[in-house]
Amino acid sequence: MGVLTKITTNIYSIGAFAAIAGIMFGFDIGSNSGVIGTIQYQDYFNRPDALLQGGINGALSAGCFVGALFAGYPADRFSRKFTLIGASALFVVGSVFQAASNGVPLLCVGRVLNGLSVGVTSMVVPLYQSEVAPKEIRGRLVAIQQWAITWGIFISFWIQYGTQFIQSTAAFRIPWAIQGVPALILCAGMWAFPHSPRWLADKGRMDDALRVLADIHGSGDKSHPRVLLEMEEIEATIHFDKNIASHRYADLLKPGMAYRVSLGVCLQIWQQLTGMNIIMFYVVFLFKQAGIGDSQEATLVSSGVSYVVNVVMTIPAILFVDKWGRRPTLIFGALSMSIFLWAVGGVLATGTWYTDNNGEWLVDLASKTKANGVVACVYLFVASFATTWGPLGWIYPAEIYPLRVRAMAISLSTASNWLFNWILNFVVPLMMQRLHYGLYLLFAAFNFLMALHVFIAYPETKGYTLEEMDIVFEHNPRKKIPREVLEKWVEEKGLRRAEAAGSDSVNDKKAELANEEAV
Template identity: 80%
Template sequence: MGAKIFSNVYAIGAFAAIAGIMFGFDIGSNSGVIGTEQYQLFFEKPSALLQGGINGALSAGCFVGALGSGYPADRFSRKYTLIAASALFIVGSIFQAACNGVAMLCVGRVLNGISVGVTSMVVPLYQSEIAPKEIRGRIVAVQQWSITWGIMISFWIQYGCQYFNNTAAFRVPWGIQGVPAVILCAGMWAFPFSPRWLADQGRMEEAFQVLADIHGNGDRTHPRVIVEMEEISATIHFDKEIASHRYSDLLKPGMAYRVFLGVALQIWQQLTGMNIIMFYVVFLFQQAGIGSDQEAQLVSSGISYVVNVVMTVPAILYVDKWGRRPTLIIGALAMSIFLWIVGGILATGTWSIGPKDKYIVELDNKHKANAVVACIYLFVASFATSWGPLGWIYPAEIYPLRVRAMAVSLSTASNWLFNWILNFVVPMLMEEIHYGLYLLFAAFNFLMCVHVFFAYPETKGYTLEEMDVIFEYNPRKAIPRDVMDQRLEERGIRRNEEKKAYEARQAGSVDEKSGHEENV
């Protein structure tokens, strides 16, 4: 029974996604405590510049971790890289919880950032390589769901800890964030290596057994296992005999376009404006005069985190049915509309300097304030069902094995770079251009909708080994099966009639197609 759990695709993907909880904990671990009196007194009321440096230490570490994670993921495996990163996160959490000043706090945040940067790249990569094509999006989307859980739990832990009258108000949240890292570090040893990584290392027998365990209930003669193993073997042969295995391939025509799409998608994910909501939602509600006191503003803010968690569930269940392109396009369009409305409503108010020298807006009736709250929640829901999970799914599935780790690390690093930029820029923009900030991000969402429509092919329902053909055609709709077979045969991947008949039976439900009913 235990062996079945450790070879179950859903269990493997979900356990690896514990790194997402670490991700969410660390993102939210500072936002709720920096305004408490206990924090301000202990760190002697850090200046805006110093506080910006403390906040930015995490994003800087994430950028470095994501950028440098490609080599260890290729050299030492996805599995061992995750274990090492989780161990580093434990150390960073200890540094933060035990800090005696700003220097030690920043060291801990940098270490945690490096860990989060590594795991935010490696987890979607690992999940995409162990999942069958029919449920690959669902498995990788669990990573985003875990992030939303981490952010929400972290927020409410901080909310409760604010009532401590000593340094426990910030030490407890910083210490608790290490718990999921301990679980991941201890438990990941029991789960398998990526079969595609094993095959790329020449360990074909082990790769075959892992595929049999996770896709065929241990049966090596299962048609899916045979088809997938032959595809992987032929693709690796093609890469090593005809193509090359160098990172310079990322700059070659065709491949550079794919790298651009992955990097652009991760940058667009940051430019959706979700950071405004997740990091500065308390200030946003305060700015709009919503809630009569800090308690009401915090509760209103906390609801947005709950919406984020709940509305990621439809993406997990249906992203492999909806498809990547329509989900991204409709999500961006919806977010654009809701931000236009928020900006438009705030533009009708009277702006003035309020408490703590912060600009606030006075709206002429309560209905407008309620409309702002509703549109913010709808914006969060739109992000959670679209760009939240797809930002991790799409880049993890579009590259060939020979450069996949390095290409995904570049796209993830671009995400963290823009995260770091926005952490510094957004507070200033909220003060300088007021409602114009929401109109700016509304425009970004509209532009990303147009970009996806014209530039991004549909990848739903294809194996990772079929992506080269997908990007040759750059289709907006499915490629005919006979065309795909012909192109695969040119790469040494041949499907006999038995395999074709098996794949034809995959037209049923997701669980029927993947043959995982008995494994779940």
């Protein structure tokens, strides 16, 4: 029992287990992106045209949009933990429907249910992770969510690669059924993990909140200086929220808060406009269009390597995102992706475009070197996204809002992510056929614009507690705020009260904590 307690109160265990929800989402992406290029799928579903295939893929994103938009209420009302449990159970049902589908309608129903689940979890998991994490590793912990997504994509794609040799509908039913396994694990295991201490405090359960904080940040010691400092901040913030502020959706439109909301919404929209959806959902079609691989198997292998790159290159983000900072990582990533997409579009523009017997547009590059250049640039693009915008798209919105509106604001930003995800999944197949190489030039331009937007508008949030974000946005710094400015603001706002149990003064606790961190 003691071993289980240590596991369920370890901060990395908590973040990693909650991130299983990311594996659920990744499984759905990976299995579907591989399946749609197989003969078995094409024959059984009567070779869906670009419009219908966009609708099938978009069914997931449509469900995600609705799930994310309404996830704020259950996350606030029933807790982050119980919301994750309910969403994972729904994902199991959706996976069963997909695996048992006898046509496009039932397949779409299953994908919508899975989408509702993913929409909820994609909003709640970063919220939960950010609220349990200490500020020093908050970015790293939330980045695990993105890494889990990449693992889900990677594993499910190669499961699908293996099942393609089955000459029956099992070739796509097995991958769709297996994607329910991580949802079962999350549903069963999440019961053992703690509630968010900030949610507990917001509900007036201060003793429970203190106990959870002590377990996850103080090795069970309720008088640990870090625990006392964090508890004071949370109590003061909640006191302010309850007595001065409010919890209404209208608060999101107030001048100062509307700016923060716009940053979270725009960042999530920009993440979709990086062009990564083209790679994740349609990399098989892209490589087929460019004539890469002389068989279905060769095309799938080339496509699958991009998923390996995605997994491996997310690791640097997990290790260093809290050292690099949010702003430079986002700017560098956007500029890198822009360069590689310009290169892909430029190479494809040199080829001769034609239609095959099925009416699909393909390109003859007339050179193996050019084809290899396209593959290399795609892999470099994926690496750039995985190290930067992949994890930061979830980290930044999860840390910039005050507790009273955090769930509602993250719900709104995540819903905007899924709205654009749905739009892109619906239109990209058509755009690939009609814009040809222009599609990649369009997304290259988007990446340049997002780098410019981050440089102009986004403050640095690395190294601050969630309760200190108000001063970050008061000063809107492009670099770290001096500690003396923070201390002065904290005293003026009264976010910390002197004299706390187990310590003579706040200064004593700060000194004790500083010494502990130095060691």
